[in-house]
Amino acid sequence: MQKTLLAMVVASVFALSGCSQENTAAVSGTNVDAQGRAAVASEETAQSRYLAMVDSYFKDFLKLEPIYATFFGVNDYNAEFGGDLSDEYLKARHDYNTRYLAQARKIDKSALPADLQLSYDLFVYDRNMALVDETFPARFLPMNQFYSTVITMIQLGSGEAAQPFVTKQDYLNWESRVDGFIAWLERAQARMNEGMASKVVLPRILVERMIPQFTAQQVTDVKDSIFYAPVKSLPETFSEQDRAEIEARYQAMIAQRLLPALAKMEDFLKDTYLPAARATDGWSGLPNGKAWYQHLANLHTTTGKSVDEIHETGLNEVARILSEMDKVRQQVGFEGGLKAFFASLSSEPQYFFTERQELIDGYMALKDTINQVLPQYFNVMPKADYVVKPVESFREQSAAGASYESPAVDGSRPGVFYINTYNLKAQPKWGMTTLSLHEAAPGHHFQIAIKQELTGVPEFQRFSGYTAFEEGWALYAEYLGIEMGLFSDPYQYFGKLSDEMLRAMRLVVDTGLHAKGWSREQAIQYMKDNSPMAESDIIAEVERYMAIPGQALSYKVGQLKILELRADAEKRLGDKFSLPAFHDQILTSGSLPMAVMEQKVDRWVKSQL
Incomplete structure (x- = not known):
């Protein structure tokens, strides 16, 4: 009854507005027409100015960050590396963020159409956060064991990532980019020396984890180097002369320039940086570390x-999930306590594969199962497919259990769902459904591939990303698996709870390490006490939080916001609520900051009413 009355009131308001405008027009039609034309002209002017500005911004960004351009499928800069540690680069980055923020503020946001107002808010948010971020000395910490330019270059050099190796020019481009990387290694060492002088250094354990990654690149025979892999698969279209030239160039490049540069960095880490590494484990051990960590959390x-609020949310979520886990224990008839149940699930042979390929095959079969139910929950699905691959051997010892790499924008390469097969005891069968939902479909693969395939939005918006949105969506996708009927097996449901527990523990452990004075050992023990995770996985997770503080907070915070927005929309719309339509709203504007996403969903709900 209330809905019907509301609809009538809204209709009456629109009717009265129409009558009022028509009567006014009858009296002074010329003025109204002029005002209407002026309003349209104002919107067109604001829109054209905004679109021109963000187009120029994105082009400047690709010039400044040529490796990002390659990942975005823009191949104009494949021979360039970029100077992301040089003083010139830092000044250029500051100047262009300052310049574009000033330009944005000269545009009347209210004159933009609704979708571009959303884009405008996103753009201004980015520029402001970038300018705040540069006030902290991240340049002194250019690499870590979990994520760094070094790892990215090894992946690109393997020939199995975004760097193309199709034409002779492609091979020459990569050689040129490697020379830029070698120069970057020199600058990285200089910045790390500055960091030592400023007491901004990594924890000792992280440096110890990095050294083997460099050691692994040293080979007796150049042809055994991962950087030689593209030469082993030279296109058949190459002439014998071109083939011989590329083979000779790459052998010289790897043996005479690249491997010595990597060995020099390895020696620096062992002989100079490791002795200067800090004994503290959290960001609070750095100068101004607490303020820096609060910024990273935001x-x-x-x-x-x-960070205190986030820590408390984590504690509450951990308690709730433990209660749900105990219900599963009772449901399957396990007679011991919850810790004994954890131990059983983490050790008994029936819960694990014995061969690496069996694990990969299991995920491929699961992909088919999930794909069958997706059309019931989504109107918009990605055109790009994804494949399942094992993590490369050079990084498997320190990599996460799974990850996702986006497809090529031009459709030439599918997305990749990476599974770490290094320790099969860290990859239980009962965790497979939720991991696939999170990393592949409808998690990261849907969100990232759909974003890249968007049309009619500014380029920067298709390629920008916010961890809270992307990881929040992926964790929401795990929750969605319940409604999809994919957790009818209580053990698979336990796997969902186990993964959710990981994200809840992250709120506690990340803030504990960086704001509460927790040690690495204290963080590891907390995760052992509250989950069935393998110890090797727990150690890799904790050391990841030590390396990239704040990132792990985004999963649970983002998921809780999306669930909150959905619950609010369901309550306000009642029978008018459509879950696929809600998912359209979340996925079809790219990655958004939480506040901007909230505004979008609110406008959508009002439009449905």
Whole structure:
């Protein structure tokens, strides 16, 4: 009854508005027409100015960050590396963020159409956060064991990532980019020396984890180097002369320039940097570390939440999930306590594969099962497919259990769902459904591939990303698996709870390490006490939080916001609520900060009413 009355009131308001405008027009039609034309002209002017500005911004960004351009499928800069540690680069980055923020502020946001107002808010948010971020000395910490330019270059050099190796020019481009990388290694060492002088250094254990990654690149025979892999698969279209030239160039490049540069960095890490590494494990051990960590928490969650509030949310979520886990224990008839149940699930042979390929095959079969139910929950699905691959051997010892790499924008390469097969005891069968939902479809693969395939939005918007949105969506996708009927097996449901527990523990452990004075050992023990995770996985997770503080907070914070928005929309819309339509709203504007996403969903709900 209330809905019907509301609809009538809204209709009456629109009717009265129409009558009022028509009567006014009858009296002074010329003025109204002129005002209408002026309003349209104002919107067109604002829109054209905004689109021109963000187009120029994106082009400047690709010039400044040529490796990103390659990942985005823009191949104009494949021979360039970029100077992301040089003083010139840092000044250029500051100047262009300052310049574009000033340009944006000269545009009347209210004169833009609704979708571009959303884009405008996103753009201004980015520029402001980038300018705040540069006030902290991240340049002194250019690499870590979990994520760094070094790892990215090894992946690109393998020939199995975004760097193309199709034409002779492609091979020459990569050689040129490697020379830029070698120069970057020199600058990285110089910045790390500055960091030692400023007491901004990595924890000792992380440096110890990095050294083997460099050691692994040293080979007796150049042809055994991962950087030689593209030469082993030279296109058949190459002439014998071109083939011989590329083979000779790459052998010289790897043996005479690249491997010596990597060995020099390895020696620096062992002989100079490791002795200067810090004994503390959290960011609070750095100068101004607490303020820096609060900034990183805000940056990654795209909220203004304090680290204390996030820590408390984590504690509450851990308690709730433990209660759900105990219900599963009772459901399957396990007679011991919850810790004994954890131990059983983490050790008994029936819960694990014995061969690496069996694990990969299991995920491929699961992909088919999930794909069958997706059309019931989504109107919009990605055109790009994804494949399942094992993590490369050079990084499997320190890599996460799974990850996702986006497809090529031009459709030439599918997305990749990476599974770490290094320790099969860290990959239980009962965790497979939720991991696939998170990393592949409808998690990261849907969100990232759909974003890249968007049309009619500015280029920067298709390629920008916010961890809270992307990881929040992926964790929401795990929750969606319940409604899809994919967790009818209580053990698979336990796997969902186990993964959710990981994200809840991250709120506690990340803030504990960086704001509460927790040690690495204390963080590891907390995760052992509250989950069935393998110890090797727990150690890799904790060391990841030590390396990239704040990033791990984004998963749970983002998921809770999406669930909150959905619950609010369901309550306000009632029978008018459509889950596929809600998913359209979340996925079809690219990655958004939480506040901007909230505005979009609110406008959608109002439009449905």
